[in-house]
Amino acid sequence: MSSIELTPSQRTILTAxxxxFREHEDAVKGEQIAEEVDRNAGTIRNQMQSLKALQLVEGVPGPKGGYKPTxxxxxxxxxQRLDEPASVPLSHEGEVVEDANVSGIDLTSVHHPELCRAVIHLQGSMRNFHENDTVVVGPTPLSKLVISGTVDGKDDAENTLMLHIDGMEAPSEAPNH
Known part of the structure; x- marks a missing residue:
């Protein structure tokens, strides 16, 4: 667990x-971050100063410059910064989202008899996800679990989607691991 306490705004900007950076593998301009989080570029520059002071970002000077996460x-x-993370696909409204990967799935209400919810942790942009959109997560690498659901909400600071689960499927044979 991290000992650095970030404000929701700092967490949202750092996540973006x-x-x-993961998507482009190069320094990210403040304007790109501003567009991603729907804020003013000046606000991003101000927040980057505090994030630099916390040694969470480094500035890259020059025309191809911008910011890189430390x-x-x-x-x-x-x-976790993995060189080659296992791919867990994500589909949004029937289309595979190429620039996103699922980094975690929390089933939050498995004991409730009528309501089944999940929190999906993403790596990638959530800008195009909205309430009531349909989403399919998976198959996961080991269990081949596939979850289909409807977006109930999203948390930009945590980069998570809250889903009402419409269905879960996994093969009944033993997985190969």
Missing amino acids: LVNL TRAYEALDH
């Missing part, structure tokens, strides 16, 4: 930086 940024967000 990590996602954009190792501490991944720790502060409790993200």
Whole structure:
């Protein structure tokens, strides 16, 4: 668990930086982050100063410059930085989302007889996800679990989607692991 306490705004901006850096593998301009989080570029520059002071981001000077997350940024967000993470596909309204990967699934109400919910942790942009959109997660690498559901809400600071689960499927044979 990280000992750095971030404000919701700092967490949202840092998460956007990590996602954009993962997507482009290059320094991310403040304007790109501003567009991703729907904020003013000046606000992003101001927040980056505090994130630099916390050693969570580094500035890259020059025309191809911008910002890069540090190792501490991944720790502060409790993200593992994997060179080749296992791919857990995500579909949104029937279309595969190419620039997103599922990093975790929490089943939050498995004991409730009528309501089944999940929290989906994403790596990638959540900008195009909205309430009542249909989403399919999976198959997961080991169990081949596939979850289909409807978006109940999203948390940009945590980069999570809350789903009302419409269905879950997994093969009945033993997985190969």
